[in-house]
Amino acid sequence: MLSEERRMEIFRYLKRKSSATTEELINHFEVSGSTVRRDLEELARKKLITRTHNGAVVNAPNVETGFLMNYNSMLEEKKIVAKKSLSFINNGDFIALSGGSTCYMLATEICNSELVGLSILTNSINHVMLLLQSDRDFEIILAGGIPRKGTYECVGEMPIQIIRRFNIDKYFMGVDGISMEGGISFNNIGESEVSREIFKRSRQIFAIADHSKFSITRHSKVCELSELDAIITDESNELFREKYQKYGINIV
Amino acid sequence: MLSEERRMEIFRYLKRKSSATTEELINHFEVSGSTVRRDLEELARKKLITRTHNGAVVNAPNVETGFLMNYNSMLEEKKIVAKKSLSFINNGDFIALSGGSTCYMLATEICNSELVGLSILTNSINHVMLLLQSDRDFEIILAGGIPRKGTYECVGEMPIQIIRRFNIDKYFMGVDGISMEGGISFNNIGESEVSREIFKRSRQIFAIADHSKFSITRHSKVCELSELDAIITDESNELFREKYQKYGINIV
DNA sequence: TCAAAAATAATCATAAAAAATCAATAAAAA
DNA sequence: TTTTTATTGATTTTTTATGATTATTTTTGA
Numbered sequence: 001m002l003s004e005e006r007r008m009e010i011f012r013y014l015k016r017k018s019s020a021t022t023e024e025l026i027n028h029f030e031v032s033g034s035t036v037r038r039d040l041e042e043l044a045r046k047k048l049i050t051r052t053h054n055g056a057v058v059n060a061p062n063v064e065t066g067f068l069m070n071y072n073s074m075l076e077e078k079k080i081v082a083k084k085s086l087s088f089i090n091n092g093d094f095i096a097l098s099g100g101s102t103c104y105m106l107a108t109e110i111c112n113s114e115l116v117g118l119s120i121l122t123n124s125i126n127h128v129m130l131l132l133q134s135d136r137d138f139e140i141i142l143a144g145g146i147p148r149k150g151t152y153e154c155v156g157e158m159p160i161q162i163i164r165r166f167n168i169d170k171y172f173m174g175v176d177g178i179s180m181e182g183g184i185s186f187n188n189i190g191e192s193e194v195s196r197e198i199f200k201r202s203r204q205i206f207a208i209a210d211h212s213k214f215s216i217t218r219h220s221k222v223c224e225l226s227e228l229d230a231i232i233t234d235e236s237n238e239l240f241r242e243k244y245q246k247y248g249i250n251i252v
Numbered sequence: 253m254l255s256e257e258r259r260m261e262i263f264r265y266l267k268r269k270s271s272a273t274t275e276e277l278i279n280h281f282e283v284s285g286s287t288v289r290r291d292l293e294e295l296a297r298k299k300l301i302t303r304t305h306n307g308a309v310v311n312a313p314n315v316e317t318g319f320l321m322n323y324n325s326m327l328e329e330k331k332i333v334a335k336k337s338l339s340f341i342n343n344g345d346f347i348a349l350s351g352g353s354t355c356y357m358l359a360t361e362i363c364n365s366e367l368v369g370l371s372i373l374t375n376s377i378n379h380v381m382l383l384l385q386s387d388r389d390f391e392i393i394l395a396g397g398i399p400r401k402g403t404y405e406c407v408g409e410m411p412i413q414i415i416r417r418f419n420i421d422k423y424f425m426g427v428d429g430i431s432m433e434g435g436i437s438f439n440n441i442g443e444s445e446v447s448r449e450i451f452k453r454s455r456q457i458f459a460i461a462d463h464s465k466f467s468i469t470r471h472s473k474v475c476e477l478s479e480l481d482a483i484i485t486d487e488s489n490e491l492f493r494e495k496y497q498k499y500g501i502n503i504v
Numbered sequence: 505t506c507a508a509a510a511a512t513a514a515t516c517a518t519a520a521a522a523a524a525t526c527a528a529t530a531a532a533a534a
Numbered sequence: 535t536t537t538t539t540a541t542t543g544a545t546t547t548t549t550t551a552t553g554a555t556t557a558t559t560t561t562t563g564a
Contacts, residue, residue, distance in 0.1 A: 003551070004304040005271050022511075032553045037512070053560060054511060072312060125377055125384075125394070132377075132401055142377070142406055144396015144414060149384055154394055158417075162396060162410050255541065274521075284543045289522065305550055306521060 006031070007039045011048055011071050014058045021055035046071070072101070077210035077234040082106040084232050084252060085172055085208050092117040093169045096198045099124035099153035099191060100174035102208050111136055121166055123159045123194050125152040141166070148190065155190030160197045171202035173222070175209050178231065180247070182217030183224040192220035204229045211235040225249050258283070259291045263300055266310045273307035329462035329486040334358040336484050336504060337424055337460050344369040345421045348450045351376035351405035351443060352426035354460050363388055373418055375411045375446050377404040393418070400442065407442030412449045423454035425474070427461050430483065432499070434469030435476045444472035456481045463487040477501050 001009075006029060013028065014020055025036045040056045043049045048071055049056045072078075082105035089095060089110070097103040097120060107127045110118065111134035119139040120131060128142045145158030173195060177185040184207055186192035199205055205228050214233070225231070230250040233240075244251050258281060265280065266272055277288045292308045295301045301308045334357035341347060341362070349355045349372060359379045362370065363386035371391040372383060380394045397410030425447060429437040436459055438444035451457055457480050466485070477483070482502040485492075496503050 002271050002273065002304045002307045002309060004302065004309050008309075033511085034513095034553055035551080038551085075312065123396075125380060128377060128399055129381070129404075132399055132404065140399055141410075142394075142396035142399050144375075144394035144406060144411070147380055147384055147392055147394050152381075152384065154396060158393075158414050159396065161413065165410075285521085286523090286543055287541080290542090293523095303522095 003039075007042060008071060010036075010039050011043055011058075014043075014049055014056060019052075019055060019057040024055070074210045074212055077212075078102045078105045080234040081208050081210055081232055082109045084234075085206065086110065086113055086115075088170065088172075088206060088230075088232075089113075089115060089118070091115055094119040094121070094166065096120075096163075096166075096168045096171045096202060097122040097124065097127055098171075098173045098175075098195055098198070099126070099151055100176075102174035102210065103127060103172060104130065106172055106174075106208065107131055110138075121163070121168060121198070123154040123163075125154065143194070146190075148188070151188070151191070153191055153194070155188070155194055159194050163194070163197045163201060166201060168198065168202040170204045170206065171198050172232075173199070173205060173207050175207050175213060175222070177216035177218040178207060178209055178214050178225070179217045180225065180243070182221060184222045184228070185216075185218035186220040186222060187218050189220050192222050195222045199223055199227075206230050206232050208232045211240070214240055255291075259294055262288070262291050263295055263310075266295075266301055266308060271304075271307060271309040276307070329464075330354045330357045332486040333460050333462055333484055334361045336486075337458065338362065338365055338367075340422065340424075340458060340482075340484070341365075341367060341370070343367055346371040346373070346418065348372075348415075348418075348420045348423045348454060349374040349376065349379055350423075350425045350427075350447055350450070351378070351403055352428075354426035354462065355379060355424060356382065358424055358426075358460065359383055362390075373415065373420060373450070375406040375415075377406065395446070398442075400440070403440075403443070405443055405446070407440070407446055411446050415446070415449045415453060418453060420450065420454040422456045422458065423450050424484075425451070425457060425459050427459050427465060427474075429468035429470040430459060430461055430466050430477070431469045432477065432495070434473060436474045436480070437468075437470035438472040438474060439470050441472050444474050447474045451475055451479075458482050458484050460484045463492070466492055 010025060010029065022033060022036050026033055040049065040051055044051045047059060049058050078101060081102055085106050086109045095118065097107060104126055107130050111131065121141045121143060122128060123143040125147055128140055131138055131140050143154060143159035143162040145154040145156040147154050175184050176187045186195060199222060207228050211233055226249065228249065230252050232252045241251050262277060262281065274285060274288050278285055292301065292303055296303045299311060301310050330353060333354055337358050338361045347370065349359060356378055359382050363383065373393045373395060374380060375395040377399055380392055383390055383392050395406060395411035395414040397406040397408040399406050427436050428439045438447060451474060459480050463486055478501065480501065482504050484504045493503050
């Protein structure tokens with residue numbers, strides 16, 4: 001195992017368990033204490049964890065930082081969600097993608113798929129760059145406007161005006177929070193406004209999110225859970241599934 | 253196998269497996285360690301992977317990766333033109349940039365300048381990415397629409413609608429052809445249409461082009477030379493200068 | 505508060521890998 | 535063709551990662 005890989009794994013391990021002792025990591029990764037300590041030191045330097053005397057604790061993830069970094073603990077989960085989402089897309093569909101790394105993953109999957117005749121609308125510059133750089137021949141529409149630093153999503157009235165021109169078959173919406181009370185919610189007003197407009201113009205709406213987004217309420221609400229056609233996620237968490245399905249919400 | 257081809261293969265291999273040791277790559281591609289290391293070095297330079305002591309890890313796909321603009325010819329000339337153009341921009345200006353590598357150079361210069369309070373309108377995704385990734389705080393407006401493969405410029409009616417909302421101080425227009433008969437011309441209808449709209453909405457218009465663009469007529473005309481405020485170029489070619497100035501055209 | 509225990513930090517040796525250098529070869533240009 | 539340039543692999547020097555050892559610091563409990 002590469003040292004960098006091991007550091008990533010250690011971080012994931014910590015993220016899953018919230019914290020761990022050095023002893024535990026020594027046994028689990030079968031390396032010496034020196035190595036574990038050096039790795040923890042490195043992760044702490046990157047502000048991903050905080051060292052304690054006999055181990056380490058993960059830092060609260062900063063929601064706005066890191067679009068898709070190597071240390072993103074949900075990378076694998078996002079990939080699963082993206083693959084699942086892909087199966088809902090048919091040849092010739094007119095789809096919309098929200099911003100965010102889960103939808104970016106979906107864009108990657110679309111590029112690697114056999115789908116043809118797709119039209120793809122998005123306000124995310126990232127996604128457009130990816131789609132353009134692929135050798136695939138999709139019809140791409142970039143709902144431009146004021147691009148946000150960090151997330152590379154265009155917000156404001158301009159993208160909304162562009163979105164109004166279209167009738168969308170399926171909207172794949174990467175979200176920041178999913179909860180019974182708060183519905184689908186975002187961290188940013190601008191992004192939620194754009195999202196709401198796409199929502200209005202779409203025949204089918206799929207919220208896509210890894211399990212870490214569940215039971216989280218962010219400040220900008222887009223819609224109720226009951227307004228979704230399905231929530232596509234990675235986990236067959238029976239607790240969530242039961243709870244949501246009781247309210248007639250389709251979880252895939 | 254060509255070296256560039258092998259590098260791409262190595263990258264694909266790494267993408268599939270997320271990471272690999274140098275040893276592994278040596279065996280798989282049947283080349284020496286030196287070669288593998290040089291290739292990895294190159295891939296790391298392009299920000300596609302991260303080197304580790306005994307191998308490499310792919311970078312999570314993010315915006316910075318992959319976008320490699322081809323600054324083929326006239327690099328130095330374009331830089332000169334960009335630097336000259338920069339001197340026409342004042343703090344607080346609302347400027348527009350056309351697509352193309354000369355304007356991309358200008359965007360680079362703007363990022364490195366001391367200018368403050370700029371608003372920058374463009375239909376080029378490239379330029380927006382560059383400006384967003386800098387640590388500068390400009391107001392950026394991306395006139396989105398249908399992005400063209402290869403040039404990353406948005407064309408069609410949508411960017412035009414966005415452009416109509418603004419009153420622009422200065423338009424820096426990278427052009428494909430400059431000639432007495434053909435005026436300012438472009439290779440692409442879509443791009444020239446967008447350009448014409450910016451032209452109409454701008455108080456001052458600067459055509460920017462290295463000397464290779466002179467005496468060339470492309471199929472899509474944007475405006476007459478007499479409608480320009482100045483042509484900014486690299487060469488003090490007395491022949492051009494005299495010829496153009498005789499017709500009252502300002503060449504800088 | 506102090507001392508024992510435990511963990512960390514610092515130091516060092518070693519093995520492995522990478523970088524630098526150089527010569528041979530292949531490809532491209534004159 | 536010859537000359538130049540780029541690529542490659544072998545050789546060496548340097549750097550890095552690791553675990554063992556020792557010193558220092560922190561924790562804990564009497």
